[in-house]
Amino acid sequence: MRKIILSVIGILLVVLSFLFAKNLIANKNKPKPFKQKVVKTVFTDTVKNTTVKVVIPASGSLVAKQRVELYAEVQGVFNYSNVLFRPGQYYKKGQALIKIDDSEYRASVQAAKSNLYNAITGIMPDIRLDFPEVYQKWQTYIDKFDLDKRTPELPKMTSDKENYFINGRGIVSSYYNVKNLESRLSKYTISAPFSGILTEALVTEGSLIRNGQKLGEFINPSVYEMEVALASSYAGLLKIGETVVLNSLDKTATYNGSVSRVNGSIDPTTQTITVYIEVNDPNLKEGLFLEANVNAKEEDDAIEIDRNLFLETNEIYIVRDSVLDVITAKPVYFSDTKVVLKNIPDGTVILKKPVPGAYVGMLVKPFEKKFKS
Incomplete structure (x- = not known):
């Protein structure tokens, strides 16, 4: 019985060895699969050098150009008048703001x-x-x-x-x-130095006013200034009278301003220079936060592209004969999202949008928009 079992096992091993060898021979002669080349479709643009305006973004809040903090120089009781001393009250030039009993x-x-x-x-x-x-x-x-x-x-x-x-x-x-x-x-009567609005009232009629006490704040609501800090490298580019476009934070309103003053000194801590932008609009209020776009200078024979298309090696990708390549570019200005470049020949085909995993030699195909007839 034992001999019979051993014989059966031996026959099975021989059969299995034969089948395994046959399978190996079949796989060896099987042709290798053909690896198809992948061509990525990319968005491209053709370079045309023009004059690019360098616009510096900045932001700040509005402050009235004419503002007065009201202080008492004498002591006495605040007399009642026909016009209440309250925030938002309008006064004409020369009109009495406060009358102290004299x-x-x-x-x-x-x-x-x-x-x-x-x-x-x-x-x-x-x-x-x-x-x-x-x-x-x-x-x-x-x-x-x-x-x-x-x-x-x-x-x-x-x-x-x-x-x-x-x-x-x-x-x-x-x-x-x-x-x-x-x-x-x-000094017992404080008159409005200009036509404007009372923005802060710290006393009321009938109260005792003391010498040196702050009484309120008075502003001219017709002209405002915005103080912004710009990099010191732009100090020589800014000009008084330069037009500035101001936008609200939600981009729903646009105002036109101008550079009224440029500080003559640079902050040694932040290495920034303070610029004052004057704006006049009846819809503006003090304290309103705005974004400014200051025209610093113009670069001739330059282009502007997205910053994420500019490589750390000071190169950008170009398309040459359906293959990606790189070309060296000279950056002249960086913003948060854009970069201004020079030394790129006209007619050069560059990428318009980044390509994930891009490398030199990658096969690409420019995107062609098809129009329905």
């Missing part, structure tokens, strides 16, 4: 003016006797003197004797004391 101080000013008037009238008899040639001009001065109006300027001295006489009576010192009091009295 009744007590005004009385002291009137007393000083009265003392000056009495002092001048007291010396008129002496002037008539000793200086009859100047009597008339001093009489005219007294006639024009009005306690309810600003004190007129003293008559001009025509001789040393007259000057010594008037100064010796204390007239000149009294006059300048009155002028000083009148100047301080005028």
